[in-house]
Amino acid sequence: MKKYGLQIRAPSQKKQPTTVRPRPSIFDEDEDVDVEKEISRQASKTKSHKETEEQLKKALEEDPSAFAYDEVIDDIKQKAIVPKLQDRQDRKPRYVQHLMKKAEQRQKEHEIVYERKLAKEREKDDDLFSGKEKFITGAYKRKLEEQKKWLAEERLRELREERDDVTKKKDLSDFYFNMVNNVALGARGIEEKEEQRKAEKMEEEMRKEEKKAESPEKEVLLPESQDVGSSRKRSMEPQEEEEKDASEKKIGSDVVTEEEKDSSSKEEAKEAPKATTTTQHKKSEDAIAAARERFLARKKAKVEE
Incomplete structure (x- = not known):
């Protein structure tokens, strides 16, 4: 918007002089740096x-x-x-x-x-090479053995297939037989059967060990009883024992023949051997019982110790 008439000039504002900072020298100290802050x-x-x-x-x-x-x-x-x-x-x-x-x-x-x-062709030419040596390598031998083994396995497989062929069976006997081995119907598994077999073997071994442990005690303790003539048995050699057994068998056979011949002589013959056998049997039983008692007493003493 233009103004008409007398116009008064506005006073000119004086410019403030700009202060020029002096250039910092190398030797002047920097007052802005705070030493304490740097240390902290x-x-x-x-x-x-x-x-x-x-x-x-x-x-x-x-x-x-x-x-x-x-x-x-x-x-x-x-x-x-x-x-x-x-x-x-x-x-x-x-x-x-x-x-x-x-x-x-x-x-x-x-x-x-x-x-x-090839074998058939060789048979035809045997007359030509009959007097000559034949050499067979180890690899060829192994190959023939593998073929024999494979043929045997194939034969077994074919026999199994024929046995298990359902179309050739006339009854259900195999089916009912396999029902016994069915685990779902209460049959025992293979592992249980193996465990049972192992337990039975262990029981047999324990019985054998017990018998072995008892037999040496009897052999050692029987000589203590004076009734049993064990000293004579020890001195006897195996040949003499065999002769004795043979003589006893002969005596027994003679007695049997005599019993068949005469009834009167049989009664007399029976009384004498029976008396001897009964006395010997009683003596042996008494000796075994005494030996067993001594063995149990020793075992009890060991356990108490």
């Missing part, structure tokens, strides 16, 4: 360093692998990789394995047929 800062820094070092020491004492970050990461990665590798290894084709087994079986059959063919 350094002290706090050293204190924090000490605290961190103590914490590190405590952590390492508790767990040496506390700061093994690289190793932990490697383990985590390895754990994540291993299942994938195992999955790759475990994953096998379902039907190719069966086909490969069949191919191996056919290959072995072809090899056996080829060997038989």
Whole structure:
């Protein structure tokens, strides 16, 4: 908006003079730097360093692998990789394995047929090479042994298949027989049967050991009784014992024949041997009982000690 008429000039404002700071010299002291602040800062820094070092020491004492970050990461990665590798290894084709087994079986059959063919050809040429030496390598022998083994296994497999063929069976006897071995119906498993067999074997071994432990005690303790003529038995040699047994058998046979011939003589013959046998039997029983009592007394004394 324009003004008309007398216009008064406004007084000019004086410019304030700008003060120029002098350039700082090298030898002047910096008044802005606070020495106390710097000292406190350094002290706090050293204190924090000490605290961190103590914490590190405590952590390492508790767990040496506390700061093994690289190793932990490697383990985590390895754990994540291993299942994938195992999955790759475990994953096998379902039907190719069966086909490969069949191919191996056919290959072995072809090899056996080829060997038989070669054997027939050799039989034809036996007249030409009858006087010459034949050399067979170890690998060829092993191959023939493997073929024999495989043929035996195949024969057993065929026999099993024929035995288990349901179409050739006329009754359900096998079915009922297998019901006994069915665990679901209360039959015992294989492990239980094996445990029972082991327990029975242990019982038999314990019985044998008890018999062995009793037999030496009887042999040692029987001579103490004067009634039994064990001193004579010890002095007798095995040949004399055999002769004695043979003579006793002959006497027994003679007695039997005499009993069949005469009834009167049989009664007289019976009385004498019966009396001797009964007395000997009583003496032996008394000696065994005394020996057993002494053995039990010794055993009891050992247990009390």
